[in-house]
Amino acid sequence: MAQSSPMKIALVGIGKIARDQHVPSIAASPDWQLAATVSRNHSINGTESFRDVETMLEARPDIEVVSLCMPPASRFAYAIASIAAGRHVMLEKPPGATISECLQLKAKAQEARVSIFATWHSRQAPQVAAAKMWLKDKRLHRLSVTWKEDVRRWHPGQDWIWEPGGFGVFDPGINALSILTEIVPDPVQLKGALLQFPANRQTPIAASLTFRHPHADDVCALFDWGEEGDQIWTIEAETSEGHMLLSGGGAELAIDGNKLPTPDQSGDPLNGEYPRLYARMAELVRTGAIDMDIAPLALVADAMLLGRRIAVEPFYA
């Protein structure tokens, strides 16, 4: 799949996720060359750095692709500027702070005939593709998503997650929804939701969702950010031909209790969630395609739109 000359890419937002995932994924791929970074305070050694995206777009017309991994609040303006400058755009999850932003980005990319990729990294977890393949030709009877983790452990001191637009438990929950919408053959719709808001906070700490599905009786999800014991990220399905358990956030897969071998990723630097996202982006650019699936964000918005809110005990960090 490698081509002779790698495509030049700019990385916008040089935080932890950029350094841990984006930079090494780009470096390890023959598809890409990291040509510039954009960040107010940070840079990458040996790479030209800019403080704002307009300056970079102006100075470097040779850069074809812009990968945005800063927080969602400012991502929209940067994406619009990049598209207007004729560049292809890759977006960290969620692809926007709102549904309106996402719909408009897709429309703008179509108009400008550039590629746009709303990435959902959890969809690239090791066993998600295998789970999707296994479910493909089975009749689904029941499915339950359980995503229980300890917010104090994973987001210590992060107050923004409790502010309006901070998503609360939907910050991890949207990863579960990105897998759910990827592996279930027929699309689901949200039927109802119960949202637990700490009395002193603006976003939910727990949510239980029920979904409609063309033939499954019972499709549901339970998200809980107050789990101090074992951290659980599972999707369990009963079908006409057996039981499937996808666990560890997509890392492990068992059919009727038998664990399937996990694809070995250790020896291949191009494997893993983010390398697969960058491989997919290279394919989108080469084929002039758009992959802007907002289904996971739509389900979160739907839950906030029609969920029943109950107040629970205040949350203090």
Next chain:
Amino acid sequence: MAQSSPMKIALVGIGKIARDQHVPSIAASPDWQLAATVSRNHSINGTESFRDVETMLEARPDIEVVSLCMPPASRFAYAIASIAAGRHVMLEKPPGATISECLQLKAKAQEARVSIFATWHSRQAPQVAAAKMWLKDKRLHRLSVTWKEDVRRWHPGQDWIWEPGGFGVFDPGINALSILTEIVPDPVQLKGALLQFPANRQTPIAASLTFRHPHADDVCALFDWGEEGDQIWTIEAETSEGHMLLSGGGAELAIDGNKLPTPDQSGDPLNGEYPRLYARMAELVRTGAIDMDIAPLALVADAMLLGRRIAVEPFYA
């Protein structure tokens, strides 16, 4: 625009809006022939009636178009069934109970190559088209939407509006948003919202929204369902070339204080909001087009997704 043989249409959901608007609009148009109704309890004299949509679709393959005007909760299943049977679909506002439903209906209609029309009747109010035309070539500086009405007067005893998914003040507010998204040349995105929830209710009684726009400084909306005095439905804009006031929910338009003549609708039975919706549907079917703009619903979902909630005094009917 009339063609020799009218298209056969089925009307699903025979409530007040069907009798007051849909039936007379269909009857007055040379484009349409009301061929059947679907309703559990009601029928229209002289028209074949069915109790469920599947039976109608099976019995009447000659009916090309299905117009759905029952409550949003059951609309999705009926729309899916109609599309699967190869019929064109017209939807009362809002086009779905959730964003997911709307996105999926559009995708299904595209797959099945049938027309689908998400109607927004307020966009057909007498002066909306003139307001859009006037704003088209002006530079927008400021815009404010004010929608203040008395919920007790317009929705006496309707408890569902206060239940999860009942929209609350966004039930009228979405009409304002449908006009806003129609007349403003560049699309807006929701920046923030303040939502007032009565302490004993699940939906907001008031909301103030702020929007981002490519060049206007200040675009905002104020929705209030507790207005017992004058009922106000206005959109006011300041531009590079004067001031625009659209009032009466789109019925009247004034530029720099001078009221424009309202197009006379009294003499023409094909004029008015619903006749214009049916004329547009006829055009969509003839040209094989889709008009599924979910921007107004997306803004409501966005407000619920990132709005700041405050509790206000309990509401009793």
